[in-house]
């Protein structure tokens with residue numbers, strides 16, 4: 100029969116020699132490979148004590164952004180949900196009431212905003228679709244969880260800390276990605 104590839108090898112079925120029966124050449128060959136790797140640079144790291152730097156194009160956990168006064172940018176227009184190929188985003192819009200101008204930048208805001216991380220493929224299309232710089236994919240990843248419900252990220256999980264009242268947490272969450280819209 101004609102082989103499908105040119106990598107076919109004929110199995111050697113001749114009886115083993117005395118030296119082969121002692122397995123010593125095979126053991127020395129294996130040990131030489133092992134010792135050869137001992138002095139090479141380790142490809143692994145001691146995570147979580149050490150972490151690798153992310154690629155500039157890494158897309159991680161989402162952040163819902165605020166402006167420099169701490170108001171939520173999202174206006175619940177739904178464009179991110181429409182752009183999402185995994186249908187991972189759900190939201191409910193609400194109207195801003197008088198006196199809430201310091202909380203929400205636009206007249207409409209997302210009263211509920213959820214991302215199902217089990218569906219998300221971290222494509223970044225939600226970020227690209229957003230006209231308000233309200234959603235970003237950060238340089239962190241969603242932590243492991245034992246419950247499916249733990250992967251449904253609500254607004255409380257996604258919203259970046261307040262840049263004025265929680266300055267330190269805000270800077271940490273911001274990383275190098277989030278642009279502040281003035």
Ligand code: SF4
Nearest residue numbers: 183219220222223225
């Ligand atoms: S990163 Fe992609 S899959 Fe995930 S929520 Fe955004 S658009 Fe949907």
Ligand code: SF4
Nearest residue numbers: 173174176177179229
């Ligand atoms: S995150 Fe952006 S695209 Fe999505 S609803 Fe809010 S403003 Fe619209």
